[in-house]
Amino acid sequence: MRIGELAEQAGTTTRTLRHYESLGLLPARRAGNGYRTYDEADLRLLQQIRTLQDFGFSLEETRPFVDCLRAGHPAGDACPASLEVYRRKLAELDEVIERLRHVRDEVGLQLTRAELELAADLPGGPPPRCAFSPPDAGHVFSPPDTDQETSTP
Amino acid sequence: MRIGELAEQAGTTTRTLRHYESLGLLPARRAGNGYRTYDEADLRLLQQIRTLQDFGFSLEETRPFVDCLRAGHPAGDACPASLEVYRRKLAELDEVIERLRHVRDEVGLQLTRAELELAADLPGGPPPRCAFSPPDAGHVFSPPDTDQETSTP
DNA sequence: GCTGGCGTTGACGTCGACGTCAACGTCTAC
DNA sequence: GTAGACGTTGACGTCGACGTCAACGCCAGC
Known part of the structure; x- marks a missing residue:
């Protein structure tokens, strides 16, 4: 999945995803041509971030949740x-x-x-x-x- | 009264007063040397602004109150x-x-x-x-x- | 081979209410 | 006459979460 597709699926923008990556919040693998590549797990991370943001969490505050998910836990608040x-x-x-x-x-x-x-x-x-x-x-x-x-x- | 004195009396900074003036919110007369000059009425305007700000009003939202006071009304909300x-x-x-x-x-x-x-x-x-x-x-x-x-x- | 749609990085703009210099002028006290 | 405390304007920085633009690369279809 490329950046535009992920953005669309999450209802956000490519700029936002690049911003998250610049913060180390949502790093991306790269394809041979330099394009960012994402998978379903990244979509879940992104959804976690967006959900918390809707609750008024800052991006920094979402980091523990994202880290938790990436550590393999089934939920960001585990x-x-x-x-x-x-x-x-x-x-x-x-x-x-x-x-x-x-x-x-x-x-x-x-x-x-x-x-x-x-x-x-x-x-x-x-x-x-x-x-x-x-x-x-x-x-x-x-x-x-x-x-x-x-x-x- | 000069800018430093007014700032002190109102518990704010000279920078803030200059900022208000740049918005046309709290214009100042000028002395012969170019120094800003304020009087007691200006102090009351400033107190009105600060009070509303403490309540979460934006500076633009305080403008009607300030105008009201400057129009000669006894209270900003008159x-x-x-x-x-x-x-x-x-x-x-x-x-x-x-x-x-x-x-x-x-x-x-x-x-x-x-x-x-x-x-x-x-x-x-x-x-x-x-x-x-x-x-x-x-x-x-x-x-x-x-x-x-x-x-x- | 060329257009169009995707992607890339870099960098500046936004909004609000100031903070923080810099470089300079003014006035008072010694 | 000079230090130092005040004043002046101008301009850039801050914080957060991006928006927007520029200039360019990559790739598919015609």
């Missing part, structure tokens, strides 16, 4: 080094999600507050800023909990 | 354009958080599964792999279209 990457990624995801949730809440609060102030400024007088304080206007836009998916169609 | 940015960012955050939560769950599943298989392989026999295979284990690892790995060789 090696301790891969599990370590899983665990690190999991912790990283938890951190990021937590931070983003906090940011989401903050932005939601700011939006609600700014909307109220704008609504108060436009029709009425300009400075009801401190004397306003509505009792239950806080739920107008987003409740404290961060679950509003699959909402009212 | 203008409709700023509210639009808030809303877009909120929707974007919801999307990203949802995606990351899904990824987190998937990675967690993979980790648990891989840990179990590793524990089963080490002490006992090597190949309980095909006898293992839960009924829906095949689709665990497939975000794109055609995907068949980690099972049924």
